[in-house]
Amino acid sequence: MRVEECFAVVFAYTLKDKFAALTGRPGIKCVCGRKGQGIWREQQRNGACTLKQISSYLVFLFFLATVSVQLSTLLFQQGVAWQLSGVHAEEDDFRRLSLSEQQLASLVAICRDSGMRPGELLAILRSDISKSARIPGKAVSDSGSQIRAETLGNSVDFLLKWKLRMLRYNSQGFERVSGYYSAILDDVACFPVDSDGIVYENSWMFERNYGGRRGHEGTDLMPPENLCGQYRIVSMTEGIVEKIGWLPLGGYRIGIRSPSGGYFYYAHLDSYSRSFRVGEYVSAGTVLGWMGDTGYGPEGTRGKFDVHLHFGIYIRTENAQELSVNPYWVLRFAQAICA
Numbered sequence: 001m002r003v004e005e006c007f008a009v010v011f012a013y014t015l016k017d018k019f020a021a022l023t024g025r026p027g028i029k030c031v032c033g034r035k036g037q038g039i040w041r042e043q044q045r046n047g048a049c050t051l052k053q054i055s056s057y058l059v060f061l062f063f064l065a066t067v068s069v070q071l072s073t074l075l076f077q078q079g080v081a082w083q084l085s086g087v088h089a090e091e092d093d094f095r096r097l098s099l100s101e102q103q104l105a106s107l108v109a110i111c112r113d114s115g116m117r118p119g120e121l122l123a124i125l126r127s128d129i130s131k132s133a134r135i136p137g138k139a140v141s142d143s144g145s146q147i148r149a150e151t152l153g154n155s156v157d158f159l160l161k162w163k164l165r166m167l168r169y170n171s172q173g174f175e176r177v178s179g180y181y182s183a184i185l186d187d188v189a190c191f192p193v194d195s196d197g198i199v200y201e202n203s204w205m206f207e208r209n210y211g212g213r214r215g216h217e218g219t220d221l222m223p224p225e226n227l228c229g230q231y232r233i234v235s236m237t238e239g240i241v242e243k244i245g246w247l248p249l250g251g252y253r254i255g256i257r258s259p260s261g262g263y264f265y266y267a268h269l270d271s272y273s274r275s276f277r278v279g280e281y282v283s284a285g286t287v288l289g290w291m292g293d294t295g296y297g298p299e300g301t302r303g304k305f306d307v308h309l310h311f312g313i314y315i316r317t318e319n320a321q322e323l324s325v326n327p328y329w330v331l332r333f334a335q336a337i338c339a
Contacts, residue, residue, distance in 0.1 A: 080127045081166050084173035089180045089317045089325075096204060097184070097326045104329065108336045114156040116163070118333070119182025119260070123174055124162050179261070183315040184325055187237035187258035189284035191334045192266065192311055193291065194232040197224035204326040210296050210304075211249060217324035218265070218312035219331060223291060226307050228270040231291040233309055234284075236264055236334060241280045244272075250310060251294025251301070256282060263322070265312035268295050268305075 087094065099107065111118050166174035191198075199222050205215035223231045235256050242263065243255040250267030254276060257263050270292025282288075296304040313327045 077165050078169045081169035082173065083127050084123065084166065084170055084177045087177045089315065089323055090319060095325045097329050099329045104332055104336065108333065110156065110159065114159060116159065117182055118185035119178045120163060121159065122181040123178035124159055124166060180315060180317070182260045183258070183262035184313055184330060185333060186260045187239070187262065188330060188334050190234060190236055190338050191331070192233055192236050193221055193309060194234050195223065198222065200331065202328040204328060218310050219328045221309040221311060223307055228292045228307050229290045233266055233269060233288045233291055235282050235286045235288055236284065238284045239264070239282060241276050241278055241282060244276050244278060246299040247295070248297060249295060252289070252292070254288050261316060263314040265314065267310040268292055268308060270294065
């Protein structure tokens with residue numbers, strides 16, 4: 001017998017002993033010496049059988065590992081989809097609608113590239129998809145609900161696949177949450193002040209005192225000059241005039257209900273551009289009136305504060321007919337898509 005044959009048999013028996021240790025099956029001892037030469041052929045045959053058993057065992061382990069990976073991926077995808085059932089519009093985190101400059105830039109870019117509605121996109125990104133091993137272009141950050149402003153690459157395809165998974169595993173939750181965001185963002189087509197030099201800040205829930213201590217449920221847009229009747233206010237969306245007239249807090253105001261269900265509120269107007277009627281349809285960009293300083297008292301009260309537009313957004317949920325959400329990032333979104 002050649003030396004390499006001897007080594008092959010010894011190696012086979014070594015593997016067989018390893019297999020026996022794993023399976024509890026007895027191994028075959030290697031017989032060496034002059035008297036053992038007559039059984040080398042039998043041992044070789046046994047060794048070949050043992051190698052086949054080991055190969056089968058390894059194939060089974062590979063199959064088991066593959067199935068385990070696929071099963072864990074499936075369970076992860078289902079878990080992510082079902083997280084949407086825990087999203088509630090009444091929670092502070094949802095109402096703040098917090099984004100960053102980089103996140104806003106990515107939101108605008110993905111919406112433009114994918115054709116997805118902003119509401120659908122936010123519903124997906126609010127889920128914990130960051131743990132997936134296949135995030136092309138790092139479209140989301142480690143917290144899942146954050147959006148990175150990096151090269152998107154194949155992120156559009158990635159997000160579209162996640163949309164299908166959401167619909168497959170939790171269509172009710174996905175449609176509910178995306179419906180909330182759609183009411184806020186989907187119908188936005190233009191910025192509400194037709195003028196340059198408008199400034200505003202994220203003043204969500206800043207303290208206000210008129211009518212009692214309360215939080216500020218909107219964003220104040222300030223003009224370059226403190227002049228009434230100089231700056232045109234336009235409707236950010238198409239929709240139906242739902243409310244119009246005087247409010248002690250908001251002065252002359254108008255509220256537009258958009259097709260996706262959001263209520264867009266424009267307050268402290270100096271005057272209206274014409275006589276609007278409740279139930280009347282307006283298109284996006286329709287001039288509603290002019291910026292003023294009305295409110296904080298009975299009808300006709302003026303001058304209690306600087307000229308500005310108070311802008312608010314409200315949505316309807318299962319538990320609330322009128323729930324305010326932070327409009328600051330919606331205004332930033334409008335500026336970006338209209339640029």
